[in-house]
Amino acid sequence: MACRLADSGFHFIGSQQRRVRSNRIASQSFPGICYVKWGSLPKGGSNSHILSHNRRTVIVQAVAAPVQPPTVDDSSEQRKQLAEHYGFSQIGEALPENITLKDIIDTLPKKVFEIDDVKAWKSVLISVTSYALGLFMISKAPWYLLPLAWAWTGTSVTGLFVIGHDCAHKSFSRNKLVEDIVGTLAFLPLIYPYEPWRFKHDRHHAKTNMLSEDTAWHPIWRKKFDSSPVLRKAIIFGYGPIRPWMSIAHWLIWHFDLKKFRPSEVKRVKISLACVFAFLAIGWPLIIYKTGVVGWIKFWLMPWLGFHFWMSTFTMVHHTAPHIPFKSSDEWNAAQAQLNGTVHCNYPHWIEILCHDINVHIPHHISPRIPSYNLRVAHQSIQENWGKYLNEATWNWRLMKTIMTMCHVYSKEENYVAFDGIAPQESQPITFLRKVMPDYA
Structure with a gap:
């Protein structure tokens, strides 16, 4: 499963990791990709992970859950990442309903x-x-x-x-x-x-x-x-x-x-x-x-x-x-x-x-x-x-x-x-x- 840590500045795909720019928590996810959500855990919680990035310590909680396929609201960057993950050169935007x-x-x-x-x-x-x-x-x-x-x-x-x-x-x-x-x-x-x-x-x-x-x-x-x-x-x-x-x-x-x-x-x-x-x-x-x-x-x-x-x-x-x-x-x-x-x-x-x-x-x-x-x-x-x-x-x-x-x-x-x-x-x-x-x- 591929994991995405949207706000920490890292993007993980498979067994590899690459640094990418990201300034917000993603609102969408891809099939086979799990969210990493912000959350406060009790001290010493077994699911806590301490990540250090840019001299600040952040506590995050990893949550694996079924996810929806990409929708028309996905950004071009998300489609680009999905295309690379699947072996496509381009994944298109969803066609509007009113187009015949x-x-x-x-x-x-x-x-x-x-x-x-x-x-x-x-x-x-x-x-x-x-x-x-x-x-x-x-x-x-x-x-x-x-x-x-x-x-x-x-x-x-x-x-x-x-x-x-x-x-x-x-x-x-x-x-x-x-x-x-x-x-x-x-x-x-x-x-x-x-x-x-x-x-x-x-x-x-x-x-x-x-x-x-x-x-x-x-x-x-x-x-x-x-x-x-x-x-x-x-x-x-x-x-x-x-x-x-x-x-x-x-x-x-x-x-x-x-x-x-x-x-x-x-x-x-x-x-x-x-x-x-x-x-x-x-x-x-x-x-x-x-x-x-x-x-x-x-x-x-x-x-x-x-x-x-x-x-x-x-x-x-x-x-x-x-x-x-x-x-x-x-x-x-x-x-x-x-x-x-x-x-x-x-x-x-x-x-x-x-x-x-x-x-x-x-x-x-x-x-x-x-x-x-x-x-x-x-x-x-x-x-x-x-x-x-x-x-x-x-x-x-x-x-x-x-x-x-x-x-x-x-x-x-x-x-x-x-x-x-x-x-x-x-x-x-x-x-x-x-x-x-x-x-x-």
Whole structure:
């Protein structure tokens, strides 16, 4: 736990201490940070601590208590400290209640909504070429270079998924049939059914960071966590060490069960499932026939796991942080969820190119109709008009460690409670991550 001694002139974070200027007792606190309050204790009290600073002696009482997440009243210095603590470059101010999503959309240049067929098909060329190059590298690479070839190929096939993603949002082509065909084909190497994903993903955009209704990820409910010892262990591992591949479970649970779709959606869902099963029936046996089971692992499974690493980590970073709340439907605000509840994260340039700027994610949530090749122009406009409200980061280990070790069980008061704060005896995987994950930003 980090402790803050507001008036003594010291600020303690983790095991380190730094001197900072402060002239008042803070009125707010951060998750995982405790107050140190002024108080008079009886002489010799067991909880008294004598601190000497600037030749004066002060008696203070340390009180650890649950604290509220930061609010719009927090100072810029507090947000700066919180950002550093979590691995962000900026944590934005809370968006005022009277701002609507339309207000934000109206500030965007009209050109960012325009579909450019040349740019759209250029992105297809980039993804197909880079994916083919990746498969060639796998075929030629010695064993010790295979991880690099798999990383490239998994990232390249993620770019294909992003193209299908644009098709699902009707931001790839003016022709709906072309979008459906391209989207279906782009998803096939990943065994992803296009229409089921499209239906679920539309609901994610409509209800971003809404408890239960958001069909991407959301915090674990305490009731579910306590429901079964076996399930609790699975959840701890799933939202801890194997979280970078948890999208595999999401893929299985959400996209192949016809009962999860409306009657009007089922016909299109069945068509997509038929395409996926046809690819399985033809593609997998062909790969195994040509290269053997080891070849199937090398050419398909490992790049597929690389794709799910990006699918999981991108989704985590885009909407998960200790200060970003999930809200019930009666408290939810669309503008706040899409602008304040979405994170812009800069990744290495080669990843941004191969994945078509999908991590320029705030404008995508302001309007999913913005094509991927216009996201950067849209983000620049949002920075100019709404910059102080944005959550921004450059990918780093502290950011990932924060998400994987803190953002677990839903709490209305604190947004999240970590597993080891609820079940410390069973949370060794989280304790392990705290010890071994790097903490530099």
